[in-house]
Amino acid sequence: MIRLCIRYLNLIVLTILALIGLSFLLPFLFPGDLLTNISGITPDSNQQREALERAFKLDKSLFSQFIHYLENLFAGNWGVSNRTQLDLFDEIALTFPATIELVVYASVVSVTIGIPLGFISGLKHHNPFDFSVVTFSIVAYSFPVFWLALIFITVFSLQLEWLPTSGRIDLLFEVPSVTGFILVDIWLSDIPNKGYAFKDALQHLILPTISVAIVTTALFVRFVRRSIMDVMEKEYIIAAKSRGFTQRQIFFKHGLKNAIIPILPILALQVSTLITNVMIVETIFSWPGIGKWLIEAIYQRDYPAIRMGMLIVSLFVMILTISTEFLTRAIDPARERGVNATL
Known part of the structure; x- marks a missing residue:
């Protein structure tokens, strides 16, 4: 180790x-x-x-x-922005937490929905439920994330008027930034009408999160389903069935860990896709994250901002990817010995 x-x-x-x-x-x-x-x-x-x-x-x-x-x-002396003449360190420190917040919430939704659906679909493959889940994953993965975001705005914001079209919170609320996560900052603050502010921020968060999470959920479903199907056809699973173990015992004792391990390195490769989708969604929903900030810098040829923004995003993607790969090798000793992969 x-x-x-x-x-x-x-x-x-x-x-x-x-x-x-x-x-x-x-x-x-x-x-x-x-x-x-x-x-x-x-x-x-x-x-x-x-x-x-x-x-x-x-x-x-x-x-x-x-x-x-x-x-x-x-x-921390990163220069100033051509566009705003503000310190780049302060601007990135203000916008980057909003991007991380969207990444975290979208990942939580994807893991919470995608992995259980993939497990159930893999265990009960080739039945109506499996066909429905596979159809959902194919359709969801086929939609461009910007198209999904625009459809959600059209349906849920403009036609039904259930959710706001853009922003992070209503301008009526002034929430002091502590952690950079708007829901956490509202919870920690002592602003008037905290409950209304929390509800408003949650409403602003729903559509951007779902727009990113749908594509990621589809990926999780496909990878987990395929991995479960492969593991449940292994010889040691067949031997466990012949000894009279129930499906539940076989799955939790032998199938679960062996199915998750091959998925982790594949998911590590999807980190860059997740970050890219988040940055696209930020632009569409005017979410004040580093993606929207970078797009504005590119439009206005703010080269110092482009330079530092690209560096921070690249470092973030690299750290997440390598951390996931390290976790995979730490969990699976076979990969560490070089049986499945080598560094």
Whole structure:
């Protein structure tokens, strides 16, 4: 286990350095003035330009510039946005928790619905319930997430007027940010009409969460169903049946763990898809997360914001993916010995 931890720690460190290196080179690839692309400030005079060049070590070697970039990165000095002239660290700290919130809630819904449906469908395959679940998973996975989001807005917001069309909470409520999760922040706050604020935030959260969760749930159903079907056809399962064990005993003693282990690495590969879908949904629902913030930065060619936003999103996806893979190998000793996979 110690050797496994060291290997994955080295992998994380090397990947982080590679991503930081790519983000460092991005301003050199963007069109326009290099100094503005790095600092987010358009100099008004030659004196200001020279001062900024010295501040960002542009008069030094490329290696010195990279070291300076690392120092600023870990110190939280990420520059300012061309668009808003606000500190990028503060803007990302404000928007990124909203994205994580949507990812967490969509994942919880997908796991809560998708995994049980996949288990039941796999255990009772080729019956009407299984056919219904498979049909749902195929149809749900076939729909683009932006199309689902627009359909939900049209039906539930514009026609039925059950749920709000956009935003995170009504502008009437001012909720102090503590954790970045709106429901948690409302619970921790002492604002007037806390119950109404909580209900309003929950209503704003339903459609974006479901839009992302439907596609992810379909993936979970398909992977879990296929894994259950494969495991229940193994020789040790057949032997357990011949010894008189019930279906319930066989499933919980032999089937459950062996069915989950092959799913974990596949789900790790879906992390990037989940984050991408969340960022798309944020734009459609005007959810104030980093996805919507990045799209606005791209539209307005805010290169410092694009640089830091892409770095943070890439690091988040990388950490989730590697953590899931590490969990898989820690749970399954066979993978650690290199029987099923090698690092």
